[in-house]
Amino acid sequence: MSLLVDIAILVIVAVVFAYTVRHYRFYWDRTFGVQEKASQSFVGAYAPSVSIVCPMKNEENVAPRLLDSLASMDYPKDNGRYEVIAVDDNSVDKTSEIVDEYATKYPFVKAVHRSSSPILSKPAALNAGLTFANNEIVLFFDADYIPPRDCVKKLVAPFTDPLVAGVMGRVVPVNTPEALVCRVLELERAAGYQVDQQARHNLGLIPQYGGTVGGFRRAFLASQKGFDAYHLAEDTDITYRAFLSGWKICYVNAAECYEEVVSQIHRRGVQVRRWGIGHNYCMFDHWLRTLRSPLLAFWSKVDGVMLLGTYFMPFIQLAGWILGIYSYLFQPPFWSPLLFALFLTLAYNVVGNLALFSEIGSASLLDRRNRSVWLLPLMLQIVLYYVLIGSRSFIDSLSAHLTTRRRKRKGTEKFQESYLKERSP
Amino acid sequence: MEAPSPLSRSSWSLEPQRNHLILGSCITIATLLWLAMYVQEYWVFQAFLVSDVLVFAGVPHSVFLSSGGYGAGFLGAIPPAFLIDKMNLPRGLIIAVVAAVLLAMLVVAIIPRLSPPIKIVTVFFLTLVLINVAYEMLHPEQPSPLQIDWLTSGIVIIPLIALVFNVTIFPIPGSLSTKLAGLLGCLLFSVGWSIVRFSLASASLFYLGTFSFMFLEYLPGAFVDFTYVLLFYSLVMYRLATWRKSG
Numbered sequence: 190m191s192l193l194v195d196i197a198i199l200v201i202v203a204v205v206f207a208y209t210v211r212h213y214r215f216y217w218d219r220t221f222g223v224q225e226k227a228s229q230s231f232v233g234a235y236a237p238s239v240s241i242v243c244p245m246k247n248e249e250n251v252a253p254r255l256l257d258s259l260a261s262m263d264y265p266k267d268n269g270r271y272e273v274i275a276v277d278d279n280s281v282d283k284t285s286e287i288v289d290e291y292a293t294k295y296p297f298v299k300a301v302h303r304s305s306s307p308i309l310s311k312p313a314a315l316n317a318g319l320t321f322a323n324n325e326i327v328l329f330f331d332a333d334y335i336p337p338r339d340c341v342k343k344l345v346a347p348f349t350d351p352l353v354a355g356v357m358g359r360v361v362p363v364n365t366p367e368a369l370v371c372r373v374l375e376l377e378r379a380a381g382y383q384v385d386q387q388a389r390h391n392l393g394l395i396p397q398y399g400g401t402v403g404g405f406r407r408a409f410l411a412s413q414k415g416f417d418a419y420h421l422a423e424d425t426d427i428t429y430r431a432f433l434s435g436w437k438i439c440y441v442n443a444a445e446c447y448e449e450v451v452s453q454i455h456r457r458g459v460q461v462r463r464w465g466i467g468h469n470y471c472m473f474d475h476w477l478r479t480l481r482s483p484l485l486a487f488w489s490k491v492d493g494v495m496l497l498g499t500y501f502m503p504f505i506q507l508a509g510w511i512l513g514i515y516s517y518l519f520q521p522p523f524w525s526p527l528l529f530a531l532f533l534t535l536a537y538n539v540v541g542n543l544a545l546f547s548e549i550g551s552a553s554l555l556d557r558r559n560r561s562v563w564l565l566p567l568m569l570q571i572v573l574y575y576v577l578i579g580s581r582s583f584i585d586s587l588s589a590h591l592t593t594r595r596r597k598r599k600g601t602e603k604f605q606e607s608y609l610k611e612r613s614p
Numbered sequence: 615m616e617a618p619s620p621l622s623r624s625s626w627s628l629e630p631q632r633n634h635l636i637l638g639s640c641i642t643i644a645t646l647l648w649l650a651m652y653v654q655e656y657w658v659f660q661a662f663l664v665s666d667v668l669v670f671a672g673v674p675h676s677v678f679l680s681s682g683g684y685g686a687g688f689l690g691a692i693p694p695a696f697l698i699d700k701m702n703l704p705r706g707l708i709i710a711v712v713a714a715v716l717l718a719m720l721v722v723a724i725i726p727r728l729s730p731p732i733k734i735v736t737v738f739f740l741t742l743v744l745i746n747v748a749y750e751m752l753h754p755e756q757p758s759p760l761q762i763d764w765l766t767s768g769i770v771i772i773p774l775i776a777l778v779f780n781v782t783i784f785p786i787p788g789s790l791s792t793k794l795a796g797l798l799g800c801l802l803f804s805v806g807w808s809i810v811r812f813s814l815a816s817a818s819l820f821y822l823g824t825f826s827f828m829f830l831e832y833l834p835g836a837f838v839d840f841t842y843v844l845l846f847y848s849l850v851m852y853r854l855a856t857w858r859k860s861g
Contacts, residue, residue, distance in 0.1 A: 213781060221630040221785065229625075359624070387624075442624035517832050546844060547782040550851045554786070556623055559855035565848035569841060 194512055201509040208502065211495055212544035215388035220551045225391045227356075227441045231346040232339070237325045238270040239341060240407070242318035244311055246278040248332035249287060251449075255332050256291045256298065263338040266297050271341075274321050276301045278314040311400075312416035312423035319407075319415050328404030335363060335447040336402070343444035344404065354436030355427070357386065357396060357403035358444030368452035373567050375450070379552035380545075386440045394492040395432055396440035400424030409436060422467025425497075429475040432493065435484040454571075458578050465500040465582030466589070472497040473590050503579025545572075630785040634793065638784030641797070642776040649772060654691040656769065657762045660809055661694035664762070667813035673698065673820045678759070693763035698820050699756050712747055715740050742829065749825035757824055760816060766831060768808030771839050775800050778843060779850075788854035796850035803842055811838070 241259055245252050252275070259273045275288040275298060285302060292300035303317050315329060326345055330336060340358065347353045359382040362375045390396045398405075400423065410416075413430050416423040431438055451457050479485065479493040546565055553561045649656065658679055665677050676697040722728060722736045764770065779797045786793075811831070819827035 216782070220628055222627055224625040224627055226625050383624075445624075514832065517828070543778050543782065543840070543843060543847065546847065550782065550847065554628070554851065554855050555626065557855070559852060562848045562851045562855060565851075566841065566844050569844060 194516055198509065198512050198516060201505055201512070204502075204505055205509065208495065209544045211492070212548060214392075215385055216544065216547045216551050218391050219384040219388040219548075220555070222388075222391060224387065224442075226443070227390065227439045228346045228349050229343065229441070229443050231349050232342050235346055235349050236265050236270070236342070237345055237348060238323075239264065239272070239326045239328060239345060240322035240324040241271075241273045241328045241330060241341070241404075242276060242315060242322060243273065243330050243332060244276045244278050244314035244318065245280065245284050245288065245332045246311075246314070247280045247282045247284060249280075249283040251333045252284055252287045253291075254335060255330060256287070258336050258338075259330070260291070260295050260298070261338060262336070262341050264341045269297070269323065271297055272322070272324060273298045274301055274318045275299070276303065276314045276318040278303050278311075278317075279309060308418045310418055310420075312420055313418040315423070316415040316418060319410060322407060325407060326404060327407050327410060329401055330446070331401040331448075333449050334360075334401060337445065337447070340402075340444055340446055343441055344402075347439035347441060348406065350437070350439070352435075352437050353406075353439050354409040354431040354434075355398050355403060355405040355438040356444075357398045357438060357440050358446050359383070359386075359440075359442050360399065360402055361445050361447050362450040363447035364449045364452070369564075369567070370454050370457065371450050371452050372561070372564055373571055374457065376549045376553065376561055376564060376568060377571070378450070379556055379558070379561075380548040382440075383442065383552040383555055384548040387442045389492065390440035390442075392488070392492075393486070394489050395428070395496055396438050397496065398424050398428045398431075398438050402444070402446040405431075420467060420470060421463055422471055425468055425471040426474070429471060429479065429493070429497075432485060432489070433475070433478055433482050454574065458574065461575060461578050462582045462585075465503075465579050466586040468497070468500040469583055469586035470590060472501060473586075500579055501583055503576045504583040506576050507580045628787055631787050632785070634784045634790055635780070637790070638776075638780035638793075642773060642780045645776045645801075646773045649769060653769065657691065657694055657767055660767055660812070661696070661762050663809050664696070664813050664816065667809065668696075668698075668816060671813070671817045673817050675816070675820075693761040693767075695759040695761045696816060697759050698816055700750075700823055701820050703750075708747055708750075712744065715743050742826075746823055746825045746829075750823040753824055757819060757827070760819070760827075762812065766812055766815075768804065768811065768839070771804050771808075771843075772801060775804060775843060778847070782847065783850055783854070786851070786854050788857045792850060792853045792857065796846055796853070800843060800846035803846070804839070807838065807842065 243255060243259070256273070256275060262271070264271050273291075273295070275291065277285045277288045277300065288300040288302075291298045299321055301318055301321055303314060319327065326348055328341065328344060344356050344358055347356050360378055361382075362371060362378055365371045365375045386396050405427070409431065410427075412434075413427065417426050420426050428438055451460065476494050476497050479497065480490055482490065485493065546568065549565060549568065550562055553559065661677055661679060665675065668675050678695045678697070719737055719740050722733055722740075728736075760766070776797065779793070779800070783793050783796065815827050815831040818830050
């Protein structure tokens with residue numbers, strides 16, 4: 190028992206150390222390195238035909254704002270080169286009427302209503318929208334996002350590279366003065382996009398498609414039979430499917446899109462738990478394929494597996510704390526000189542955790558949001574909260590994966606094929 | 615100054631201050647070497663200060679210092695030891711404390727106006743009190759001498775702070791004096807906190823028992839260290855960001 194605990198602690202410390210190195214690498218590259226600009230010199234010169242799919246479920250408060258932004262987008266709209274597909278996903282409020290109203294008002298807006306679909310999920314709504322998309326590139330925006338006028342032009346520029354299957358833009362919270370939670374989430378978002386995603390793009394690793402403010406070539410989505418309708422993290426899933434088929438995804442840091450973040454911590458907890466479960470499903474599905482893929486370079490494989498393990502890490506951290514306390518209270522470590530154990534524990538807490546926080550510091554500096562850095566210590570509470578939520582989501586996803594998910598998945602694949610066949614125009 | 619446009623802020627990066635980075639690396643190495651050479655003296659210095667705090671707190675104790683250890687170097691250092699006996703609390707007082715804690719937990723649980731985080735934190739600390747009482751009943755024996763060593767002195771955090779500042783602060787363009795002041799401030803705070811932590815844990819051993827000592831010695835070590843390093847980091851980053859803006 191004692192030996193097992195010691196080995197487990199050593200493994201956990203090694204894993205945390207690997208993530209620490211990864212975060213410092215990203216921090217250093219984004220803060221001091223040369224930045225890859227994702228073909229932004231082609232902005233305006235390259236304008237392929239674009240379909241924009243917007244899933245909306247009970248979004249009467251925000252739907253008009255998004256549709257207005259998309260209607261006034263600075264993009265050529267002649268000859269059907271620009272179309273907006275607003276998918277009303279079984280809404281019970283006025284979303285359906287709003288969507289119809291915009292479809293009547295603008296010739297490039299199409300209204301799609303899902304009223305009695307057997308699968309009620311966002312990816313199913315996206316697939317429904319996809320069946321009506323006719324253009325070369327398909328972009329996706331959630332209803333509570335506010336794309337600026339040049340967003341689409343910037344997002345499509347990387348498609349000049351024929352190997353690019355998808356793009357992802359930067360998400361910037363817009364309601365930060367609303368609550369302290371929003372301000373803290375702004376820091377988290379800044380680190381995630383300004384530093385983490387951009388560094389992965391710079392280093393040729395695996396930038397992640399985040400489910401909104403981004404999109405794909407329609408041909409690629411067709412080859413993948415759309416999104417997995419039962420997946421809680423269809424965005425991560427499609428990211429890995431792209432890389433594992435030899436395509437690339439580009440992160441476009443200049444394509445900023447504004448969003449309203451949640452203002453209550455428990456709602457954030459619900460979000461993180463859902464993402465965590467979905468992300469862990471992706472880990473179960475793709476980690477071995479990522480390691481074995483002949484199409485990925487060595488460091489892309491390493492980063493790919495570590496990215497898949499993002500929501501496994503809270504569980505690892507919690508296990509490390511529990512085992513550390515157990516080891517401290519009930520047994521001496523087998524490597525005897527206590528110095529080593531102490532060093533690892535301290536390094537794990539200070540250097541390891543600060544790697545993540547240094548990304549936030551760097552993002553604030555690069556965005557010139559000086560006063561935001563003051564809120565950094567508050568992130569500590571959020572991180573502790575995520576450890577608990579993330580651990581729970583890992584346990585939930587593992588049990589669901591081992592019991593019901595595999596059976597459901599087979600059914601989904603069959604359904605997906607027949608559904609897309611039936612709905613294709 | 616104008617807010618940066620999305621295109622410019624998406625692609626700019628900073629020019630690392632290599633000379634500051636080299637200086638930071640030298641400071642980290644020097645700190646490591648200094649500690650390796652003078653760890654014995656550092657422990658003795660800490661032991662004197664902890665002893666003063668314990669006298670102030672009314673905790674009877676004896677300190678054992680090794681006379682031959684000065685300059686003993688990295689692994690040959692002999693840790694000072696404190697001998698502290700636990701105070702024997704009357705059984706009636708223990709029963710009264712347990713009853714009060716249980717009552718408090720009940721009250722906290724049924725007050726609807728208390729927010730969940732307050733309830734969780736209160737119940738957590740009250741539970742610790744109960745565990746402490748139970749632990750004392752199971753292990754009434756007196757503790758072995760407490761050593762100010764690698765584990766308890768908080769000495770390992772010192773080179774780690776230097777390393778963290780070296781990697782994350784020193785390469786950022788900005789005033790060297792701000793960086794050095796931040797590093798020095800964080801190191802001094804670390805030394806001060808290590809003394810407070812060990813004194814607090816030792817005093818709790820005398821007044822509350824073995825479990826409270828173990829709890830105060832271990833958990834604050836892991837979490838508080840990170841918290842103050844983060845505070846100093848954000849303070850220095852703010853100063854450096856302001857320096858860039860005005861510069």
